[in-house]
Amino acid sequence: MAYSNFAAWWTNVLLVSLTINGYYPQPLYAAPSTRTTTAKPVFTMPASADQGALLLPNIKDPDRVNAQDLCPGYLASDVKETTHGFSARLSLAGEACNVYGTDVESLDLTVEYQSKDRLNVNIVPTHIDSSNRSHYILSEDLVPKPKPDEHAKVTDHKPDLDFSWSNEPSFSFKVTRKSTGDVLFDTQGTVLVFENQFVEFTSSLPQNHNLYGLGERIHGLRLAKNFTATIYAADVGDPVDTNLYGSHPFYLDTRYFEVQEDGELVPMADEEHDTSRKYVSYSHGVFLRNAHGHEILLQPDSLTWRTLGGSIDLYFYSGPSQPEVTKSFQLSAIGLPPLQQYYTFGFHQCRWGYKNWAELEQLVSDFRKFEIPLETVWSDIDFMRGYRDFTFDAVNYPIEEGKKFLSGLHEKGLHWIPMVDAAIYIPNPEDPSDAYATYERGNASDVWLRNPDGTVYIGAVWPGYTVFPDLLAANAQEWWTMELKEFFESAPYDGLWIDMNEVSSFCVGSCGSNNLTLNPVHPSFQLPGEPGNVIYDYPEGFNITNATEAASASSASSAQEASKTATMPPPSTTTSPEYLRTTPTPGVRNVNHPPYVINHVQGDLAVHAVSPNATHVDGTLEYDIHNLYGHQLINATYHGLLSLFPNKRPFVLGRSTFSGSGKWTAHWGGDNQSRWAYMFFSIPQALSFSLFGIPMFGVDTCGFNGNSDEELCNRWMQLSAFFPFYRNHNVLSAIPQEPYIWSSVIEASKKAMAIRYALLPYIYTLFHQAHTIGSTVMRALAWEFPNDPSLASADRQFLLGPSLMVVPVLQPQATTVDGVFPGIADGEIWYDWYTQTLFDAVAGKNTTIDAPLGHIPVYVRGGSILPMQEPALTTREVRNSPWSLLVALDGKAKAEGHLYVDDGESVEPESTLSVHFTVENNRLHAVSDGTYEDKNSLDKITILGADLGSSPCHVVLNGQEIPGQLVSYNQTSRVLAVTGLKEFTKGRCAWDEGWVLKW
Structure with a gap:
């Protein structure tokens, strides 16, 4: 779970800290008291540890430079026919502009007609300097490239997609669907910009386009036509319209046409829709196989794609409808989703704050008492010893008691799924009692991410200072599988929940390198339930459903604010902030602060994440494959479970995903809020992940952050009953929201669940x-x-x-x-x-x-x-x-x-x-x-x-x-x-x- 300031985000509710007519949201769950293993005072990281440079996103910068105005573009030459299409050389058409990096003077263009409905346009530097890694090209080992179908020679079939190009005034290209004559992609009138830290290309869009995808974000299903879609994996609690956990550089474009009496198709403008007329639609898909940070500028008449490096590796899918696009995208590029175990379609219950095995036992008993279906009990980080992966708190979650509980659970036909975070705690070298076998084994296997100087990269997550598995290391899969095996022998789980895999870190850079003797340490922020950070947020709509109490609370809150205002000093004179602006250095990449600043929700790329300069075993920088970290950890977990249980379908629920993760994982919508808007947004979220090939999707029903109420939970429990993944989950110290808390929610849940469970064969x-x-x-x-x-x-x-x-x-x-x-x-x-x-x-x-x-x-x-x-x-x-x-x-x-x-x-x-x-x-x-x-x-x-x-x-x-x-x-x-x-x-x-x- 990502931490957020739970009081700040809810500005339209009453925040009070006194009892009002008997209604007082009490902190029913305190932060765990056993998170440390020593009696010494726990060091709290300063807030400055997770503060990066002050950056101004390019799209918000009034002094920004428009690469289209300054860069010369390229000219194509040396065109050669190939088995599946043709190749050409692209050379700079003028003096290098070096706007946001160093221009690449020579590029190789390859166009492949891979099947009747699929076209690949690939543009890469002709020469890649491996000595200073000035340009990273995504490895096929990490993200496989779609291949031409067997017998896919142009002469052997009639592709529905046509590629044409021009050198007037510089290289541009156009992709057309031949069956309809519809232009799907057209860069004419713009220039191609290709630098070592900045790639830009623009396509015009017709008035009748409708775009979907380009995730992950909280947004309506159809993307707005004046909107910037940022793609960069971020540990953040579900703000609207920004980048979130996953990276899916794919979009579906649907266009409607009016059918004339003579059968001619005329593009439909939005305002022309008339129920008395006949329309048809055609859809196509576009996938950019690139794992760098992305920014896609959507405008009414164009789409501009910008990345912080890599290549242009575009795949066009002609459809002509959404089902054909989605099927072809999965079959050719990202893989088909696994068939989940049958039990995973039952109801799942979780919360951050179940204190011990006995409380889980009571949970199961209460579901049975109220005759509410329950399939799986989930454990958040509460069960761990000091928040360390694969461990159990000796007092609240002793292993032997857990084995007894899980044995009884399995006898009832129920299941248990625990959380596993991406970061691994480093024991305090001065405290022998702080030993941690998972770290020791990983250290012996040499599987940690490193700094550019070769030292181990040490960030911080829940347990304190941590290291991060390098999934490219030769021994990483073997070590991870062994940890899964040891964990299963301690407590026979039924699946795994992978969290914090963006990958998240609570400090900028390798902040723990010289601080290990402080471990375990507390994050720079307070956990919910700790003194001074109790969730007193009243449920949304409390002022409607509890009008008298709300009026009293509002009066008290106003009086408090007036008192504060009377004693506050006058505001100081503000000055314009000084933003960091990086100037490109020829041939050198500044990965921590690239010259082009994407509109990233966290600002600095290193905030709340492993730094872009963290280095993998083969020299690859996190900058180049950050968006793949969660994807790789999910892959390792899936195949680790498959090694342990060769013919049993692994169940993995992962937070950070990439295109192709769906062949291994289910996904939930992250740390949403107990608000009506987030219940609404759960529908477009789920539909978007249908396009991304991850159908096993659900959200934290009744909301994660904040306090839910009876009406919201009533409606949400019924809605989620028709989502593939159905789980209730909320935050530490919030009021309980299990479906048996309110009588009306009991009946509503049972009513909807009866439909869901009857329809399980259909699902x-x-x-x-x-x-x-x-x-x-x-x-x-x-x-x-x-x-x-x-x-x-x-x-x-x-x-x-x-x-x-x-x-x-x-x-x-x-x-x-x-x-x-x-x-x-x-x-x-x-x-x-x-x-x-x-x-x-x-x-x-x-x-x-x-x-x-x-x-x-x-x-x-x-x-x-x-x-x-x-x-x-x-x-x-x-x-x-x-x-x-x-x-x-x-x-x-x-x-x-x-x-x-x-x-x-x-x-x-x-x-x-x-x-x-x-x-x-x-x-x-x-x-x-x-x-x-x-x-x-x-x-x-x-x-x-x-x-x-x-x-x-x-x-x-x-x-x-x-x-x-x-x-x-x-x-x-x-x-x-x-x-x-x-x-x-x-x-x-x-x-x-x-x-x-x-x-």
């Missing part, structure tokens, strides 16, 4: 499809209904797979919510999940839906068949329950669905089962394929939209009529229900063989 099948073909799980309405321009920015509701739509309430004190029902104009129909009846909605308009507290509107798309099982308190119980099918007929009385079943945990299951369902002409067909033996019977089939009129209802299964008492039909709602089939079929397994149900 699992969606993940199998994502794992095998690269489809998405959570889907934006615009992706599933690509010809409706009104959906381009829709991110307040979403689809779970193709068949389920969720329309949550996202604001306080609301009892209704407006929702749009896409596709109705084209014959799409939607059924209310709860009433099972056709929902009456108007095409192209919002419909007001009743949504009292505790109710989340959910709709089933006509044409869907959803496989389900009986909801229960654990996924193990669900997997052993009878099957049912929910059939939602479309306007033509047809439907289709799929089911995938396996053992739920094997990397390569020995046997699997696939079932395909179709409905046509009042016949439901189930066709099975596979050898996996599912022993559960079929119990119920419900058919929505069945039009049987008033005639008697006869239902036949495989030629045998089902007794009338097992069949019901409601002529008004048009719901046909067949129940008790497990008795009728005498316990026969549901998918032993194909069958037909006729009515």
